[in-house]
Amino acid sequence: MSSTPSQPGQPAESTTLLSVQDLQVEYRTRRGAVKAVDHVSFDVSKNEVFGLAGESGCGKSTAAHAIIRILKPPAYITGGKVMFMGHDVRQMNDMELRRFRWRHVAIVFQSAMNALNPVLSVGNQIKDVLRAHTNMKPDETHERALELLRVVGIDTKRLGSYPHQLSGGMRQRAVIAIALALNPEMVIMDEPTTALDVVVQKQILQEIRQLKDEFGFSILFITHDLSLLVEFSDRIGIMYAGELVETAPSQEIFNSPRHPYTHRLMNSFPTIWGARQELLGIPGSPPDLITPPSGCRFHPRCELALADGTCKQVRPMLIDVSSKHRAACHLVEQQLAVQKETVP
Amino acid sequence: MRFLVRRFLFYLVAAYVAITLNFFLPRLMVGDPVQVMFSKFQGRMDPRAVESLKETFGFVDAPVHEQYFTYLKHLVKGDLGISLTNFPVPVSEVISGSLEWTLRLVGIATIFAFSIGMILGTIAAWRRGKFVDTLILPIASILAAFPYFWIAMLALYYLAHIQGWFPIGHGYNLRLKEDWGDRAYVSSVIEHGMLPMLTVVITALGGWMLGMRNNMINVLAEDYITLAQAKGLSDRRVMLVYAARNAILPSLTGFAMSLGFVIGGALIVEIVFAYPGMGFTLLNSVNGRDYPLMQGIFLMITLSVLAANFFADVIYVLLDPRAR
Ligand SMILES: Nc1ncnc2c1ncn2[C@@H]1O[C@H](COP(=O)(O)OP(=O)(O)OP(=O)(O)O)[C@@H](O)[C@H]1O
Ligand SMILES: [Mg+2]
Numbered sequence: 001m002s003s004t005p006s007q008p009g010q011p012a013e014s015t016t017l018l019s020v021q022d023l024q025v026e027y028r029t030r031r032g033a034v035k036a037v038d039h040v041s042f043d044v045s046k047n048e049v050f051g052l053a054g055e056s057g058c059g060k061s062t063a064a065h066a067i068i069r070i071l072k073p074p075a076y077i078t079g080g081k082v083m084f085m086g087h088d089v090r091q092m093n094d095m096e097l098r099r100f101r102w103r104h105v106a107i108v109f110q111s112a113m114n115a116l117n118p119v120l121s122v123g124n125q126i127k128d129v130l131r132a133h134t135n136m137k138p139d140e141t142h143e144r145a146l147e148l149l150r151v152v153g154i155d156t157k158r159l160g161s162y163p164h165q166l167s168g169g170m171r172q173r174a175v176i177a178i179a180l181a182l183n184p185e186m187v188i189m190d191e192p193t194t195a196l197d198v199v200v201q202k203q204i205l206q207e208i209r210q211l212k213d214e215f216g217f218s219i220l221f222i223t224h225d226l227s228l229l230v231e232f233s234d235r236i237g238i239m240y241a242g243e244l245v246e247t248a249p250s251q252e253i254f255n256s257p258r259h260p261y262t263h264r265l266m267n268s269f270p271t272i273w274g275a276r277q278e279l280l281g282i283p284g285s286p287p288d289l290i291t292p293p294s295g296c297r298f299h300p301r302c303e304l305a306l307a308d309g310t311c312k313q314v315r316p317m318l319i320d321v322s323s324k325h326r327a328a329c330h331l332v333e334q335q336l337a338v339q340k341e342t343v344p
Numbered sequence: 345m346r347f348l349v350r351r352f353l354f355y356l357v358a359a360y361v362a363i364t365l366n367f368f369l370p371r372l373m374v375g376d377p378v379q380v381m382f383s384k385f386q387g388r389m390d391p392r393a394v395e396s397l398k399e400t401f402g403f404v405d406a407p408v409h410e411q412y413f414t415y416l417k418h419l420v421k422g423d424l425g426i427s428l429t430n431f432p433v434p435v436s437e438v439i440s441g442s443l444e445w446t447l448r449l450v451g452i453a454t455i456f457a458f459s460i461g462m463i464l465g466t467i468a469a470w471r472r473g474k475f476v477d478t479l480i481l482p483i484a485s486i487l488a489a490f491p492y493f494w495i496a497m498l499a500l501y502y503l504a505h506i507q508g509w510f511p512i513g514h515g516y517n518l519r520l521k522e523d524w525g526d527r528a529y530v531s532s533v534i535e536h537g538m539l540p541m542l543t544v545v546i547t548a549l550g551g552w553m554l555g556m557r558n559n560m561i562n563v564l565a566e567d568y569i570t571l572a573q574a575k576g577l578s579d580r581r582v583m584l585v586y587a588a589r590n591a592i593l594p595s596l597t598g599f600a601m602s603l604g605f606v607i608g609g610a611l612i613v614e615i616v617f618a619y620p621g622m623g624f625t626l627l628n629s630v631n632g633r634d635y636p637l638m639q640g641i642f643l644m645i646t647l648s649v650l651a652a653n654f655f656a657d658v659i660y661v662l663l664d665p666r667a668r
Contacts, residue, residue, distance in 0.1 A: 070573060
């Protein structure tokens, strides 16, 4: 087996679907404000799979929930913009928001196991979203529900089944069916397969890929498993302690990660299809987000941190490494400066 | 379905055990209670009453198993012996006379308290921290913590005695005849029932409400609620079908239990208001050492609690697919 990832399906179109700009979210706790998402910016294009990766607790789910505004107190969006197809999500009123969600963006939760109402049949949980958004008649919603089950590979006899009667994989598929009910332009998938065993995980990922190619939606795919993401997505953003520290096409993240954290992350997981590598792991633990480290948030764990104290004092900005590759690291900045000098 | 059949069989066995215990317990009493009671009544006891007592305590010239079968046979026919304090009225008649009052008063009050509690709890949790919640929450907590004889006496003293808005005590105006065709009698029953019912509802309400509010708050934190909201469902559907429907499940068992205990009457309320229900009758039977009546009442309570538990299982199966 080769350790290089498969070629991503098709090149992403350049039309921007989702644009997140300087997004800031905090949890207001008694101990202080947890800055779970801090000045995060990224774009997702039509038909693209954008992957968001990072250690547990770095703010991936928080960012995803902020995009469709389903955060509940004590979480508050404190700054930034979320533009979807030219509409400012933060400015939407309740009615607009209700229409925007699911019709345009659907979400598959991290714990899809608990995402289904235990007292309603799967069929009813698909149908009620159809009823809420369309004027379909009962037999039409029924037909559509059956079709959706077929699409995600659930036996249509399961329409009347309750969540507890389904296996974990089937529940996950049911949640995906609900997400696809209205043919949204984008589906946010927050670790959709983490709770499943590797075989089912692989199956479902393949199916998601096929569905995406068939129906042409974009995916914002969240996971802490970077190796999986490299196989699955077109472009990847790496988050650390609430910040986006690097974004690049998957191939580039895989072949030439620039941020020391990304580098470490690449080596801290065995690729599921690839050969086992020596796991470097990341020394230390993620910082407390109430009082994050000064300068570069990764500097206390970074063995490459500059001795002159720059990393400790100055917050690095995301800079272009190449046209599609951006990283926020003083080291990278220095290297680029050196290159510029030597290659006039 | 198989679950319900299994439960039903279980309750059947439990009922049988209760009935059998009811037969044996008096027989295990040491000494000769009949003699003790006979001397207590100082010879004013009717010989037939003595017979009834003897039968209850097994001082009859027949082997135990024969007595047991006679007991069962009588029970099937609804014969629970003869009440001593109401001699010679049979226990079953005394019970059905007061049962009617209790079922009406406490039964309706329990259902009211539960329904209102569930509704208020749902709303309070849904609007957690908002005006309604901050208004209802302290009131409910105070009500739930109040000793309820105190509320009963307060209501009786202030609303009935001082203000004179309600009659003091009894189930109806004693000058009227018990006749459901008589408008005056019906309205008198309603008038007399208001205050005791209010007391029961108010004291039970707080607990139900707080319980439901807690369960709702837990359920509202579940992912399926967030998903339902993200799906763009109406608030009403999310609140009722997704949240309340799940949150009510833990309260059902408690509700069924309290329905079962309805038969025992609301002891203190009935005493305070001299309401002719089961609680009042039970008190009288204890005061008058009316063992056959006491035994009859306890048996009824046991059986109705069992029935109520079965009822809870049925509702549970209807509302929670995981129980099927
Ligand atoms: N309700 C909350 N109150 C306070 N802090 C919270 C709350 N929820 C999340 N956080 C904090 O916000 C940060 C981001 O959490 P989030 O769930 O977005 O992380 P994540 O990247 O999705 O992690 P995981 O991979 O474990 O899902 C974490 O440090 C977490 O401790
Ligand atoms: Mg998460």
